[in-house]
Amino acid sequence: MNVYIICNSKTGFTRRYADWIAEETGGTVMSYEKLGKTGIDAEDIVIFGSRLHAGRIEYLDKIKARLKSHRRFIVFATGGAPNAAAEVHEKIRNMNFTEQxxxxxxxxxxxxxxxxERMGMLDRILMxxxxKVMSNKKxxxxxxxxxxxxIRSSYDIASREYIRPLVEYLKASI
Ligand SMILES: Cc1cc2nc3c(=O)[nH]c(=O)nc-3n(C[C@H](O)[C@H](O)[C@H](O)COP(=O)(O)O)c2cc1C
Known part of the structure; x- marks a missing residue:
């Protein structure tokens, strides 16, 4: 049984978390873009990490469809919102996962x-x-x-300590 961390990261935050999780769990990080036909078994543990993009966990639906036979499937998302924004995260969870x-x-x-600095052009324009829209609001x-x-400028509020709940969940469930 292996642990695979499939990671979709455009500007590096999700990748950093994936690497930290791999260090703690002995898992292997794989880039979502280069996933192709991999040898992941149905028994392996798959952790999918991706960025939030307008409330959606990017590519989650595609990964869900692909890994539906996997019993052990864990998801994590990174975003600009602080961990403490509980109401926002509740909404995001409801938007991205069915009740079941x-x-x-x-x-x-x-x-x-x-x-x-690392964002693609379209994302930069959107942000x-x-x-601008926000600053024009009265x-x-x-x-x-x-x-x-x-959102006016770049910032980094990532920290290794935030992987703890996922790592502890994983250790308890193996
Ligand atoms: C167009 C766009 C939309 C975003 N939407 C959200 C969002 O809905 N919620 C959030 O918390 N962060 C949002 N973000 C911030 C990213 O999710 C955040 O920067 C993320 O950590 C990037 O991950 P990456 O560096 O692995 O690509 C958005 C960023 C962009 C560029």
Missing amino acids: ERVTIPYFYMQGGLNY KTAA TLGPEDAGFAKA
Whole structure:
């Protein structure tokens, strides 16, 4: 039985978490883009990590379809939102998993940040447009004001400690 960490990372946050998880679990990191036809067995543990993109865990649906026969399938997402934004994460969970999946697929969120320098052009335009729209709004609630401030420039709030709940879950379930 092997542990595979399949990772979709555009600017490096998810990859950093995947590497930390691999160090702790002895797992192998594989890039989602280069996945191809791999030799992952139905008995192996698959951890899928991806970024949040407008509330969606990018490529989650494709991975779910591909790994439906895997009993041990764990998902983690990284994003710009802080771990503490519990209501936001509840909504994200509901958007990305069916009621049944919320019971059967363990899901973990790990705060990452934003990296404009490594972002693709389309993503940069989207984020800069969102920042502009927010700054033009006359009144912002406290949550929106925090978001508007956060997306103006790059920031990094990732930390190795945030892998702990996933690693502990994994160790307890092997
Ligand atoms: C267009 C766009 C949309 C995003 N949407 C969200 C979002 O809905 N929630 C969130 O917390 N972060 C969001 N982010 C931030 C990314 O999820 C965050 O930077 C993530 O850690 C990037 O992972 P990566 O470095 O592995 O690509 C968004 C970023 C971009 C560029």
